[in-house]
Amino acid sequence: MSPGAGFLVCFLLTLALLGCVVATGLRARRALHLTCVGLTVAALGATIYFAYGLGRIYDLEKAGWITPVHHVLARTNTAALLLPVITGILTIRRPATRPLHRRAAYFVIALTVVTAATGGWMLWLAPKFAT
Numbered sequence: 123m124s125p126g127a128g129f130l131v132c133f134l135l136t137l138a139l140l141g142c143v144v145a146t147g148l149r150a151r152r153a154l155h156l157t158c159v160g161l162t163v164a165a166l167g168a169t170i171y172f173a174y175g176l177g178r179i180y181d182l183e184k185a186g187w188i189t190p191v192h193h194v195l196a197r198t199n200t201a202a203l204l205l206p207v208i209t210g211i212l213t214i215r216r217p218a219t220r221p222l223h224r225r226a227a228y229f230v231i232a233l234t235v236v237t238a239a240t241g242g243w244m245l246w247l248a249p250k251f252a253t
């Protein structure tokens with residue numbers, strides 16, 4: 123699969139799985155929720171793999187200031203995924219933590235939307251390397 127197609131498929135899969143994570147969390151389907159979290163992390167890993175492939179096709183430096191902004195957001199987003207993971211484990215031990223877990227989850231989802239938008243913007247502006 124080409125990096126472009128691989129990235130698009132894995133990214134859309136990650137978004138769809140995030141939707142399943144939220145839906146199963148809201149319905150307290152705990153086992154399914156945790157399965158969806160695992161699958162989301164795997165799909166995110168594949169998305170990052172293909173994103174590095176895209177970086178070898180597009181001259182991202184030429185997209186300008188949006189490139190470093192997107193890279194900081196992408197790294198922050200990946201690290202921020204730990205927030206719902208930590209608060210989720212806390213919620214299993216102490217159900218009162220559930221509202222905190224919900225806020226952490228919605229924060230990460232909002233950050234994912236902003237990160238995706240800046241990533242799309244960056245690719246839109248970046249020319250392809252001459253082959």
Ligand code: HEM
Nearest residue numbers: 143144147148150152159206207210211213214220224227
């Ligand atoms: C290891 C990771 C995670 C664990 C252990 C976990 C665990 C939980 C638990 C125990 C609940 C309460 C429902 C129940 O009683 O079964 C819950 C709810 C929820 N989870 Fe997670 N979760 C994890 C990751 C995530 C992630 C990554 C997201 C989304 C980014 C997420 C989104 C939600 C949402 C939206 C709810 C409903 C909260 C509410 O409305 O009260 N969770 N999760």
